[in-house]
Amino acid sequence: MGKAQEVSPLAPARLPDLPPVEGVRLAAAEAGIRYKGRRDVMLALFSEGTTVAGVFTRSRCPSAPVEWCRARLGGGIARALVVNSGNANAFTGMRGRAAVEATARAAAEAAGCRPEEVFLASTGVIGEPLDPTPFERVLKHLAAEAVPDGFADASAAIMTTDTFPKRASATIELDGVAVTINAIAKGAGMIAPDMATMLSFVFTDAPITAPVLQAVLAEAVETTFNCTTVDGDTSTSDTLLAFATGKAAARGLAPMREVTDPRVTRFRNVLTSLLAELAQLVARDGEGATKFITVEVTGAESDASARRIGLSIANSPLVKTAIAGEDANWGRVVMAVGKAGEPADRDRLSIWFGDIRVAADGERDPAYDEAAVSAYMKAREIGIRVDLGLGRGRARVWTCDLTHGYISVNADYRS
Amino acid sequence: MGKAQEVSPLAPARLPDLPPVEGVRLAAAEAGIRYKGRRDVMLALFSEGTTVAGVFTRSRCPSAPVEWCRARLGGGIARALVVNSGNANAFTGMRGRAAVEATARAAAEAAGCRPEEVFLASTGVIGEPLDPTPFERVLKHLAAEAVPDGFADASAAIMTTDTFPKRASATIELDGVAVTINAIAKGAGMIAPDMATMLSFVFTDAPITAPVLQAVLAEAVETTFNCTTVDGDTSTSDTLLAFATGKAAARGLAPMREVTDPRVTRFRNVLTSLLAELAQLVARDGEGATKFITVEVTGAESDASARRIGLSIANSPLVKTAIAGEDANWGRVVMAVGKAGEPADRDRLSIWFGDIRVAADGERDPAYDEAAVSAYMKAREIGIRVDLGLGRGRARVWTCDLTHGYISVNADYRS
Incomplete structure (x- = not known):
């Protein structure tokens, strides 16, 4: 643990000074x-x-x-x-x-x-x-x-x-x-x-x-x-x-x-x-993070259900490695929604990367443009939105990508 | 996906020839x-x-x-x-x-x-x-x-x-x-x-x-x-x-x-x-695998509970990266047991790496020998055993370690 770490590329430009709190x-x-x-x-x-x-x-x-x-x-x-x-x-x-x-x-x-x-x-x-x-x-x-x-x-x-x-x-x-x-x-x-x-x-x-x-x-x-x-x-x-x-x-x-x-x-x-x-x-400041990811889930049966789906996406190693690789692999988002164990109807599911809708009504968006999505994936901050089309439940989850840096911090430090 | 992959180092030496099945x-x-x-x-x-x-x-x-x-x-x-x-x-x-x-x-x-x-x-x-x-x-x-x-x-x-x-x-x-x-x-x-x-x-x-x-x-x-x-x-x-x-x-x-x-x-x-x-x-044949891991859970309240605890250990990125790093980091096994959401009593928990007991009764084994465990971690096949001391439930779960190879297969292939 002795080795000094580089400051995360996702760190804010400056940290606030905190005023006193009486008492x-x-x-x-x-x-x-x-x-x-x-x-x-x-x-x-x-x-x-x-x-x-x-x-x-x-x-x-x-x-x-x-x-x-x-x-x-x-x-x-x-x-x-x-x-x-x-x-x-x-x-x-x-x-x-x-x-x-x-x-x-x-x-x-x-x-x-x-x-x-x-x-x-x-x-x-x-x-x-x-x-x-x-x-x-x-x-x-x-x-x-x-x-x-x-x-x-x-x-x-x-x-x-x-x-x-x-x-x-x-x-x-x-x-x-x-x-x-x-x-x-x-x-x-x-x-x-x-x-x-x-x-x-x-x-x-x-x-x-x-x-x-x-x-x-x-x-x-x-x-x-x-x-x-x-x-x-x-x-x-x-x-x-x-x-x-x-x-x-x-x-x-x-x-x-x-x-x-x-x-x-x-x-x-x-x-x-x-x-x-x-x-x-x-x-x-996630270990090895190079991208800050916001997952937004709407249209779930409840807020709690939306959060579980959001966490299923945010915790999926395959979603996180795809984003690390700047790969617009929305199929992995489908996978993560499917495995969350929460109410979901494949044929009502829509997915956005940033403002670009990549999937709707259970299949790839007819207007899908790989080049546009790939360009979006190069950003430091990535937004994934999933609408389930079932109810009014919503949640927002924050995470980061999964990179070689994570493996290095967690596996390599003894070697 | 075009690039040819090396055969997993954990592959069996030879594959069996399958005989015909009538019909x-x-x-x-x-x-x-x-x-x-x-x-x-x-x-x-x-x-x-x-x-x-x-x-x-x-x-x-x-x-x-x-x-x-x-x-x-x-x-x-x-x-x-x-x-x-x-x-x-x-x-x-x-x-x-x-x-x-x-x-x-x-x-x-x-x-x-x-x-x-x-x-x-x-x-x-x-x-x-x-x-x-x-x-x-x-x-x-x-x-x-x-x-x-x-x-x-x-x-x-x-x-x-x-x-x-x-x-x-x-x-x-x-x-x-x-x-x-x-x-x-x-x-x-x-x-x-x-x-x-x-x-x-x-x-x-x-x-x-x-x-x-x-x-x-x-x-x-x-x-x-x-x-x-x-x-x-x-x-x-x-x-x-x-x-x-x-x-x-x-x-x-x-x-x-x-x-x-x-x-x-x-x-x-x-x-x-x-x-x-x-x-x-x-x-x-897990992506990037360098170690084959068998997790055995005994003493759980039920077989189903044992399996969920086993999967919590086997799915933990921190356990898997520690094993990739040949690090006898049994604290991460404690963490994975604790987060499984299943009945567990910290003070009855025992953990073995191979035949070496590393923790017992809620703390590090008094006879813990870092050198012996570190030597064991160099093996290709790693066994982790957890006894919960609660009941007769048991399960065995198979997995592999989490390495740079996994990240490369899943993130790098577009670059």
């Missing part, structure tokens, strides 16, 4: 967990009264930090977040649990809170015991050094095979009060080489109760991170946590306590946009 | 459907009274020949089989259906039977109209030339990206009468580049009714072809057909009319072995 301070340090010469641990401290919500991997073999967070979420309160890269602390048995507990204790001591108020995430190798000593060594310093504008360092410290840090920010006015939402993420695939995990953390000064924040987060994830795939491999450690300090209340914003509150809808819409931005950045 | 005659010809300079159409003729059974793709976008065969299977009678490579006749709308009907008519005329007694399969490009004229031109000659020892030519004519033909044979004694079962297959992936389809055909002189043959075939496919994967992509055209001429009856073998007949059990066991042999050949 949040961050710091990152070099703890030497696996990498040399780079920061690999971040600490975020939250002011008293910060609420928390989380969404985690559905894996039956979750990591120790995922189990810890799940168990602590019921409290609804967070005072610190500790994240490390280099070791996932997954499939590490009793020792893994002990490492999480030791780290939570050390962070609690440094932050002046209870261990139950500390949230943790780890990303890196699976199955290697994680020594808590480096955390114990650095956490006190990190707590002393934490600053409001530490988001850039934090977003870099959590990277594994990512080729660029991922962050996004928005400010909205609710009842005339400015509320900030910052979000950072890591992931270069649902899972990267040895480096399990998609992690994302949201920080806001909105005053919002934990149950409402949980409902908003769960809904926002459905059309964003859950519509992103690089290789279809689900990590043992996927973690999305949102922290709300509530500091905007002091500036006159009444707390949001009900999901039916219209301000919650606005908050959710902005949060969804931010997560969509990060989800797309994850696909843009 | 079956075969021939192959160059019809120029897509390939130049090779045979691309085969015809098999069956004696009167031949029964037929079939299992087909579950794709919602099946090819025109699959629809034809499904509709004709009720009759239970077959007199001819026509298979072509180079064009799948899938997603070809009304023209596809018309092409199937025209070919069935031409074959029926050549064979002296009714079109309803003709079975068809096509493999190749999806979405390109299939012109029936070449069939009409060659079928009469093929019928005249068909011979009992035409299996070698037939197994070669149905190849697409296969690097070697796939065939297997067995003779069993039932009530002292020798019965022959021959089987051929093609497929270099569930689906190959542009070349959808796993096709397999079984020929026997056993006297067995169509319903019993159907039951036997459906059961045999479960633990064989349905436990094989190259890339997890299911074709629009997967077809397995079995033809039983019943000619062994003239040699004193009473017809098999009941699935409870103990002779049927023996017949099914032999047929299952043959299909297992072919299924493994398909994985050995």
Whole structure:
């Protein structure tokens, strides 16, 4: 893993600077967990009264930090977040649990809170015991050094095979009060080489109760991170946590306590946009990616059905290799629709590459022009649209192509 | 597709010669459907009274020949089989259906039977109209030339990206009468580049009714072809057909009319072995394959659950690339078990690479020796065993690794 990677050709030209979020301070340090010469641990401290919500991997073999967070979420309160890269602390048995507990204790001591108020995430190798000593060594310093504008360092410290840090920010006015939402993420695939995990953390000064924040987060994830795939491999450690300090209340914003509150809808819409931005950045940083692909499915029996069909297309190695080869091989899209196990009627199916309809009513479009489609396939960003002609269900899924680069990152690094 | 491919390094040292099956005659010809300079159409003729059974793709976008065969299977009678490579006749709308009907008519005329007694399969490009004229031109000659020892030519004519033909044979004694079962297959992936389809055909002189043959075939496919994967992509055209001429009856073998007949059990066991042999050949000819992988799952809640977990491992790009890289990355096996969506308890999970236990009881085996496992990973044939510690369900799944060769075959061939 030592070898430096080129930045993905699909990376955005510039990354946004994230403003402070009142009640949040961050710091990152070099703890030497696996990498040399780079920061690999971040600490975020939250002011008293910060609420928390989380969404985690559905894996039956979750990591120790995922189990810890799940168990602590019921409290609804967070005072610190500790994240490390280099070791996932997954499939590490009793020792893994002990490492999480030791780290939570050390962070609690440094932050002046209870261990139950500390949230943790780890990303890196699976199955290697994680020594808590480096955390114990650095956490006190990190707590002393934490600053409001530490988001850039934090977003870099959590990277594994990512080729660029991922962050996004928005400010909205609710009842005339400015509320900030910052979000950072890591992931270069649902899972990267040895480096399990998609992690994302949201920080806001909105005053919002934990149950409402949980409902908003769960809904926002459905059309964003859950519509992103690089290789279809689900990590043992996927973690999305949102922290709300509530500091905007002091500036006159009444707390949001009900999901039916219209301000919650606005908050959710902005949060969804931010997560969509990060989800797309994850696909843009997919291992070996040379093309960013948006799959749009319309006319399905339901939104859920549309998403499953979209993911079947986005996960198909044959669709992804065809796009890598700039090959307008829409037959493979037919195949992927057919194998999704969802309602579909071959004779109502239409397919577009970009704006060019290539297939309609169960056969090749009569106006099909191979040259036009081939020219389109040379673009960096490819859109595939499928209309099933059955109902009103729709979904949008983001992915990248499957290239020699993916094989190199995942197979060659030992040789 | 014109470029000649090297024979897979996993191909068997020699291919068996198939003996004649009484009541079956075969021939192959160059019809120029897509390939130049090779045979691309085969015809098999069956004696009167031949029964037929079939299992087909579950794709919602099946090819025109699959629809034809499904509709004709009720009759239970077959007199001819026509298979072509180079064009799948899938997603070809009304023209596809018309092409199937025209070919069935031409074959029926050549064979002296009714079109309803003709079975068809096509493999190749999806979405390109299939012109029936070449069939009409060659079928009469093929019928005249068909011979009992035409299996070698037939197994070669149905190849697409296969690097070697796939065939297997067995003779069993039932009530002292020798019965022959021959089987051929093609497929270099569930689906190959542009070349959808796993096709397999079984020929026997056993006297067995169509319903019993159907039951036997459906059961045999479960633990064989349905436990094989190259890339997890299911074709629009997967077809397995079995033809039983019943000619062994003239040699004193009473017809098999009941699935409870103990002779049927023996017949099914032999047929299952043959299909297992072919299924493994398909994985050995997987596009770009350099390692043949057997995944064994034990201790699952049920056989079906074990198979789904086995397929989750066998389909994981990260597991497959790790094996290509000769990397004993068992953490990826944990990941694939966790994402399968099947009952699993991380803390009861054990994993072996070959005979070496690498993980047990939810963590790395205390005796783990990286050097020993790394040495094992250099073998051509890799065994992964997972025990879930939950129940008695078990399954065995065959696959191959994911290499640069797969990307080259599927992405590079236009460049």
